[in-house]
Structures are given as structure tokens and as C-alpha cells.
Amino acid sequence: MTTREDCLELDRKDALAGLRDEFSLPAGVIYLDGNSLGARPRAALQRAREVVEHEWGTDLIRSWNKAGWFELPLALGDKLAPLIGAGPGEAAVTDTTSINLFKALAAALHLQAADPARADRRVIVTERGNFPTDVYIAQGLAQWLGQGYQLRLVDRPEDLPAAIGADVAVVMLTHVNYRTGRLLDMAGLTRHAHDQGALMVWDLAHSAGALPVDLNASSADFAVGCTYKYLNGGPGAPAFIWVAPRYLDRFRQPLTGWWGHANPFAMQSEFVPSTTIRSALCGTQPTVSLALVECGLDVFAKTDIHSLRQKSLALTDLFIELVEQRCAAHPLELVTPREHALRGSQVSFTHPHGYAVVQSLIDKGVIGDYREPGIMRFGFTPLYIRFVDVYDAVETLARILDEGDYDLDRARDAVT
Amino acid sequence: MTTREDCLELDRKDALAGLRDEFSLPAGVIYLDGNSLGARPRAALQRAREVVEHEWGTDLIRSWNKAGWFELPLALGDKLAPLIGAGPGEAAVTDTTSINLFKALAAALHLQAADPARADRRVIVTERGNFPTDVYIAQGLAQWLGQGYQLRLVDRPEDLPAAIGADVAVVMLTHVNYRTGRLLDMAGLTRHAHDQGALMVWDLAHSAGALPVDLNASSADFAVGCTYKYLNGGPGAPAFIWVAPRYLDRFRQPLTGWWGHANPFAMQSEFVPSTTIRSALCGTQPTVSLALVECGLDVFAKTDIHSLRQKSLALTDLFIELVEQRCAAHPLELVTPREHALRGSQVSFTHPHGYAVVQSLIDKGVIGDYREPGIMRFGFTPLYIRFVDVYDAVETLARILDEGDYDLDRARDAVT
Numbered sequence: 001m002t003t004r005e006d007c008l009e010l011d012r013k014d015a016l017a018g019l020r021d022e023f024s025l026p027a028g029v030i031y032l033d034g035n036s037l038g039a040r041p042r043a044a045l046q047r048a049r050e051v052v053e054h055e056w057g058t059d060l061i062r063s064w065n066k067a068g069w070f071e072l073p074l075a076l077g078d079k080l081a082p083l084i085g086a087g088p089g090e091a092a093v094t095d096t097t098s099i100n101l102f103k104a105l106a107a108a109l110h111l112q113a114a115d116p117a118r119a120d121r122r123v124i125v126t127e128r129g130n131f132p133t134d135v136y137i138a139q140g141l142a143q144w145l146g147q148g149y150q151l152r153l154v155d156r157p158e159d160l161p162a163a164i165g166a167d168v169a170v171v172m173l174t175h176v177n178y179r180t181g182r183l184l185d186m187a188g189l190t191r192h193a194h195d196q197g198a199l200m201v202w203d204l205a206h207s208a209g210a211l212p213v214d215l216n217a218s219s220a221d222f223a224v225g226c227t228y229k230y231l232n233g234g235p236g237a238p239a240f241i242w243v244a245p246r247y248l249d250r251f252r253q254p255l256t257g258w259w260g261h262a263n264p265f266a267m268q269s270e271f272v273p274s275t276t277i278r279s280a281l282c283g284t285q286p287t288v289s290l291a292l293v294e295c296g297l298d299v300f301a302k303t304d305i306h307s308l309r310q311k312s313l314a315l316t317d318l319f320i321e322l323v324e325q326r327c328a329a330h331p332l333e334l335v336t337p338r339e340h341a342l343r344g345s346q347v348s349f350t351h352p353h354g355y356a357v358v359q360s361l362i363d364k365g366v367i368g369d370y371r372e373p374g375i376m377r378f379g380f381t382p383l384y385i386r387f388v389d390v391y392d393a394v395e396t397l398a399r400i401l402d403e404g405d406y407d408l409d410r411a412r413d414a415v416t
Numbered sequence: 417m418t419t420r421e422d423c424l425e426l427d428r429k430d431a432l433a434g435l436r437d438e439f440s441l442p443a444g445v446i447y448l449d450g451n452s453l454g455a456r457p458r459a460a461l462q463r464a465r466e467v468v469e470h471e472w473g474t475d476l477i478r479s480w481n482k483a484g485w486f487e488l489p490l491a492l493g494d495k496l497a498p499l500i501g502a503g504p505g506e507a508a509v510t511d512t513t514s515i516n517l518f519k520a521l522a523a524a525l526h527l528q529a530a531d532p533a534r535a536d537r538r539v540i541v542t543e544r545g546n547f548p549t550d551v552y553i554a555q556g557l558a559q560w561l562g563q564g565y566q567l568r569l570v571d572r573p574e575d576l577p578a579a580i581g582a583d584v585a586v587v588m589l590t591h592v593n594y595r596t597g598r599l600l601d602m603a604g605l606t607r608h609a610h611d612q613g614a615l616m617v618w619d620l621a622h623s624a625g626a627l628p629v630d631l632n633a634s635s636a637d638f639a640v641g642c643t644y645k646y647l648n649g650g651p652g653a654p655a656f657i658w659v660a661p662r663y664l665d666r667f668r669q670p671l672t673g674w675w676g677h678a679n680p681f682a683m684q685s686e687f688v689p690s691t692t693i694r695s696a697l698c699g700t701q702p703t704v705s706l707a708l709v710e711c712g713l714d715v716f717a718k719t720d721i722h723s724l725r726q727k728s729l730a731l732t733d734l735f736i737e738l739v740e741q742r743c744a745a746h747p748l749e750l751v752t753p754r755e756h757a758l759r760g761s762q763v764s765f766t767h768p769h770g771y772a773v774v775q776s777l778i779d780k781g782v783i784g785d786y787r788e789p790g791i792m793r794f795g796f797t798p799l800y801i802r803f804v805d806v807y808d809a810v811e812t813l814a815r816i817l818d819e820g821d822y823d824l825d826r827a828r829d830a831v832t
Contacts, residue, residue, distance in 0.1 A: 096700055266788060284644070
């Protein structure tokens with residue numbers, strides 16, 4: 001049985017342990033919610049000051065050129081690229097995940113509609129258990145396009161291959177499920193989709209920065225993702241979008257704002273799409289939030305994603321092992337796959353009183369979160385979570401469950 | 417002839433002069449570009465620190481409830497409302513102007529399509545000289561909707577009424593033109609559009625915070641606008657969208673992200689639109705940039721928009737008068753209307769070498785900007801521009817023109 005001393009020893013031997021110093025973490029807190037909002041890189045405070053005080057306050061409008069504000073979405077896309085198996089000029093950091101997904105889906109459907117052999121395909125395949133906004137965005141787009149476009153919602157990941165048939169225009173999947181933490185086979189599913197004549201859109205919200213992602217090696221077509229979870233870009237920081245190089249010159253999406261124009265400052269009255277990744281841009285971006293994304297990405301330059309993945313799996317293995325040992329008497333059920341190849345960087349357990357238990361954990365400084373139905377989520381960001389944090393978190397959970405120390409009548413917060 | 421001493425006297429008598437202290441302005445600069453990027457409110461630096469250091473760094477995920485992050489788009493919409501003649505619960509600060517315009521236009525077309533008497537209307541009317549992103553977004557939407565939707569681009573504002581006929585679904589206009597500074601008659605054009613059975617979408621990018629706007633009194637249907645110009649919300653700060661109360665429960669737009677759901681945290685797999693202004697939201701917002709918008713809005717609570725308008729007109733009157741006196745020998749042409757009822761808070765002059773002249777002005781600390789073709793733009797934000805600034809700016813311009821002190825070969829910046 002793993003002891004606290006064993007965990008301290010694992011931390012002493014951990015070659016990545018020093019990365020924790022790159023982050024500012026509050027005292028007395030074990031933060032297992034980096035899968036929802038990543039912790040703050042220390043550098044972000046100084047960077048925020050620089051942007052607000054000097055770039056905005058002193059240099060004012062000149063910062064569009066001088067501080068490179070206009071180039072930020074592409075510069076950050078290039079900096080992010082190695083983490084998702086992309087090359088330079090293929091990704092941009094801009095807008096929100098929902099909006100980028102709308103662009104990617106619309107572009108994919110447009111490409112299919114332009115191909116005589118595929119123009120009659122009308123089905124978008126996704127998981128019913130995908131993050132809701134992904135499903136909603138696809139529903140909204142299908143409804144507005146009309147012409148019979150429809151969603152096919154698949155209940156179990158195992159059933160995905162069978163659901164991807166000759167009537168499917170686009171498959172849109174989230175690489176790691178937000179509730180279960182289950183990791184899908186990007187290369188295999190993409191190959192299957194292509195074999196069936198469908199295009200493949202990946203949402204990397206719970207995988208970018210958490211584990212190795214290789215979009216180009218998987219021959220994926222489009223991808224979107226989030227910078228404020230495992231990438232530690234700051235609350236609600238702009239999301240990213242990736243376009244496979246073979247589609248860059250014909251990426252067409254309905255949000256044709258001026259930043260996507262081939263020559264935005266010519267101020268022409270006719271939209272001419274850029275033939276670069278700029279065609280995925282739309283309007284002026286929130287510069288302060290955008291600039292802070294760089295601080296999160298800079299941390300990854302000090303390590304490599306394969307080492308992070310090893311540590312992440314060690315952390316989640318340990319958490320599962322300890323919970324199953326210490327909390328065996330309680331009605332917890334592991335939702336996350338045990339198999340490494342099927343696991344992201346989070347572990348989810350259900351409990352009949354999951355919401356109340358999570359609130360009690362938070363009150364005691366162990367921050368996880370709750371997702372309907374009954375799911376307690378614990379994210380393990382290998383950049384700043386220690387093995388001893390895992391041990392202490394499980395001890396706290398065990399004590400809460402042993403003592404029934406949670407309040408079933410507690411009013412729910414607006415945001416859970 | 418107005419002297420520098422006269423201007424200093426005007427400043428001494430100016431009841432609004434103290435508002436300048438609310439802003440941090442660099443020494444040696446006369447900032448006449450608040451119509452492009454508003455200056456930094458002093459409070460914004462401390463607020464940025466608070467959000468980054470404490471709300472993000474210390475309170476982490478708990479700030480969604482504790483710091484009210486989730487409610488910010490609506491809270492800021494309510495705070496903005498009095499400046500645009502709106503009531504509480506009618507506006508949200510979110511996404512970009514381009515994206516909000518897409519939502520508003522789509523919603524307007526959807527309402528028209530649902531009305532049997534108007535369902536066959538297919539024309540969107542706007543000005544050819546509208547800000548390009550407005551035109552591009554309408555083009556993109558029309559193209560994606562297909563079914564014959566098309567734009568009617570009107571060349572002169574005087575021709576707008578005649579262009580709004582019985583085939584028009586939606587009229588989409590910018591209240592103050594970004595190049596000419598011409599102010600349109602909101603109430604009159606809205607009435608005319610309604611008389612013809614069209615719906616009216618206003619873009620307030622160059623009027624919100626610059627002059628009195630009364631959306632409800634004008635019976636407007638939808639509006640969007642920018643917070644980083646006259647509202648001083650920070651570079652690229654999220655934009656706003658307003659929905660007339662009569663349409664709040666049936667505002668339908670294609671960007672159906674989870675923040676627009678009637679119950680986002682129920683995590684259902686079917687999109688059910690909110691029947692409040694939340695239906696205009698889409699995804700998670702860039703919190704740091706969003707939070708700073710409040711600092712800009714707070715300044716307006718210390719004054720009133722009618723006093724600001726009086727000062728704004730006095731500043732632009734003075735600028736026109738002085739330029740015409742001091743630069744009479746040069747080929748400058750006033751583009752902005754002289755009539756107060758037709759003027760926003762900026763003054764534009766053309767000059768054959770406008771770009772080079774503006775660059776020379778900037779080098780000498782007088783920051784205006786340039787817009788194709790040949791237009792030198794000067795914005796006068798009454799919150800922080802002094803009468804003596806107007807005098808000194810004109811003296812600098814006159815000296816540059818008299819001495820031919822500008823470089824025609826100067827390479828253009830990427831962002832003009």
C-alpha cells in the first residue's frame with residue numbers, strides 16, 4: 001500500500017517537479033481542476049501589467065504594430081502548434097471554442113458540398129455525451145443550413161465506427177470526454193472517417209497540453225480547442241483553431257469578418273478571403289486576455305509533452321489506486337477507463353451525493369468539480385500537481401466519506 | 417481668431433476638465449485616436465492585477481461564482497444600457513462586433529422569414545462605405561443562407577430612404593461613419609425602415625459613449641457596438657449586443673453555444689434557447705479583457721452624455737475652425753459634415769499625402785490615424801481631450817504642411 005512517504009519520495013525523484021515553480025498556487029489548496037481552469041503561470045501577472053500599463057496605456061494605438069497585437073493570433077498559433085502536431089501557419093488563437101467549432105464545421109460541410117461525389121451527404125456524427133456546446137453548435141449550424149442537414153448522436157464510443165457510414169459528411173469528436181476522461185483513438189477514427197468519405201473535426205479542449213496530440217500524423221482535417229484548461233492561458237482565454245495545410249487555401253466559413261480578409265486594411269467593400277490561416281479569423285481580438293495565453297505556452301517550452309504524459313498517467317494511476325483502497329466501503333464508481341490508451345489526464349468517479357461531496361472537498365481545500373449526473377471530476381495537471389497532492393486529496397476524500405461530512409441540503413451555486 | 421490663451425481659458429472654464437484625471441495618458445502626446453482605441457482608465461491597471469492575481473491566481477475556478485465571472489456579460493450590459501437608451505436585461509457585452517452583427521442580422525432575417533407577410537424579402541440594405549467588417553459579415557451571412565439573400569449597397573447616405581423599399585428584410589447601418597464621421601438620423605431611418613416593413617440593426621461602434629444614443633426611443637430592433645473606442649474598455653475588449661425587449665423571447669441566431677442555453681449547467685444534449693438576453697451569448701468569455709470594460713464604463717457614471725456631447729461638438733468645431741484658418745494654403749478637404757446634427761465626435765480631412773502627413777504627426781506626438789482613401793482622422797474624446805490639445809494639434813499640423821515635413825517614401829505599417 002502506497003504511503004505518504006512513498007509519494008514524497010516520488011516527488012523527490014520527479015524530474016518535472018521544478019515546473020511547479022512556474023505557477024502561482026494558493027497556499028492550503030490542492031488544485032485538481034486544471035481541466036476546467038488552469039492555474040496561473042507566475043509570468044502572467046507581469047505580462048498583464050505590461051500590456052495594460054505600457055502597451056495600452058503608453059503606446060496606445062501604436063501597439064497594433066509595435067507590440068505585434070495584430071499578429072498575436074497567428075504568433076500564438078505557431079507557438080501552440082508543436083503541442084498539437086501542427087506546423088507553422090496552420091493554427092490561430094482566436095474567439096471561443098464554440099465559435100471556432102462553428103467555423104470548422106461550416107468549412108467542412110462546405111468542402112463536402114463542393115465535391116460532386118459527396119455533395120448529398122447530410123449527416124454530422126458526434127457523441128451524445130460530447131460537451132454540450134459542441135452538440136449545440138452543430139445543431140444550430142444544421143438547422144440554419146436547412147437542406148436536410150442533421151446530427152447523428154452516438155451513445156457509446158464503441159458504436160462510433162458503425163455510425164460513420166456513406167451518408168456522413170462530417171465527424172466531430174472531442175478527443176478526451178469532459179465527463180468520463182475517456183481518450184478516443186484520433187488516428188484510427190480519422191482513418192475510418194476518411195475511408196467512409198467523411199471529414200474529421202477534433203475538439204482538443206481536454207487533450208491539448210495534457211497529452212501528445214498529433215493532428216498531421218493522424219491526417220485530421222480540422223481541430224479546435226481551449227487554451228484556459230491544460231494550457232493555462234487564463235480565464236476564458238481565446239480558443240484555437242487548426243486547419244490542415246491541404247485546406248488552408250479553401251477554408252470557407254460564414255463569419256467573414258475583416259480579420260479574415262486577404263487585405264483587411266485596404267477597406268474594400270467586397271470580402272475576399274485570405275488563403276492562409278487568417279481565413280479562420282473574424283474580428284478584433286481581446287488583446288489583454290490573448291497576450292496572457294503566451295505565458296501558459298511558454299511553460300511547455302521548458303519540458304516535453306511525452307514526459308508530461310508519463311507523469312500524468314502515474315498521477316491518475318495513483319489516484320485510482322488510492323481511492324479504491326481508502327474508499328472501498330463507499331459507493332464510488334470509476335467512470336474513467338483504466339487502460340492508459342483510453343485515458344486522458346482526469347479521473348472521474350460517481351457517487352450518489354457527488355455534488356455535496358465535491359463541495360465538502362472544496363471547503364477543505366481540495367478543488368475538483370462536479371458534472372451531471374453524479375460525476376466528481378479530478379484533473380491532474382502534471383505541470384504542477386505532486387504525488388503527495390494525490391495522497392492528501394484521497395485522504396481528505398476518505399475522511400469526508402467515512403464521516404458523512406457533506407451537506408445534502410446545500411444550495412447549488414449558479415456555476416457548477 | 418482663437419488664440420492658445422483662449423483655449424486655455426476654455427479649459428479652465430470646462431466643468432468636465434476633471435474627468436481627464438480618470439485616465440492615464442502618456443506625457444508629450446496629444447491623443448486624437450480614441451475613436452480607434454480609447455485611452456486607459458487609471459483604474460484598469462489595478463483591476464487587471466486583481467483579476468489576474470487574486471480572482472484567477474488565488475480563487476481559481478471558484479471565481480466563476482465568487483467574482484461573478486459568469487454574470488459579467490449581462491452585468492456589463494446593464495451598466496452600458498443607459499448610454500445607449502436601453503433598459504436592464506436588454507444588452508450583453510460579449511464576443512466581437514463582427515460576431516454580434518452576425519447574430520443580430522441572422523436573428524432579424526429569421527424573424528422576417530417567420531412572418532408570412534414578409535417571408536419573401538431577401539434584401540439587406542447597408543452603405544457601401546460602412547465599416548468593411550459590417551459589409552463582409554452581411555455578405556457572408558447572405559451567401560450561407562442562400563435562397564436569394566443579397567446585399568443592396570448604397571453609395572450616399574442621402575439615397576438610403578429610397579433604397580429601403582418593400583423588398584427589404586433588414587437595414588443595417590452604422591450610426592456614425594468610421595471615415596467621414598457623419599452621424600445618421602437613427603429615429604428617422606428606423607421609422608422609415610419600419611414603415612417599409614424592414615427591421616433595423618444599428619452598429620454603434622462610433623457613437624456609444626461619444627454622443628447620446630436612444631435605441632428604445634428610436635424603436636430600433638437590434639444593435640451592436642464596440643467597447644474599446646469611446647467606451648475605453650481596453651484593446652480588443654469584447655463588444656456588445658442589444659435586443660429590443662419585444663424580441664428578447666424570440667431572438668434566434670445560429671451560434672447556439674452553451675452560454676445561450678436556457679439551462680447551461682444541466683448539460684443537456686438538446687439546445688433550448690434562453691428567452692432572455694442570454695440567447696445572444698455563445699461561449700466562455702475572455703474574462704480579463706471583459707473585466708476591464710467595467711473601468712471604462714465607471715467613468716461615465718461621473719458625468720452625463722449630454723454634457724459630453726456639448727464638449728465634443730465644441731472641440732470638433734474648434735478643430736475645423738483652426739485647421740481652416742491655419743492650413744488654408746494646403747489642399748485639405750473637410751469630409752465631416754459641418755452641421756452638428758450630422759456630426760459624430762471625429763473630424764476627417766483628406767490630403768493627397770494623407771498617410772505620410774499622419775505619420776509625421778504621430779512622430780511629433782499628435783496621434784491621429786489614416787484611412788483609405790486619403791483620409792486623416794482625428795477623434796475627440798471629450799472625457800480627456802482639452803481645448804488646448806486641439807490648438808496644439810493644429811499648430812503641429814500647420815507646421816508639417818508649411819514645411820512639407822513628411823516622408824512620401826515611408827514604408828507603410830502592417831496596421832494603418
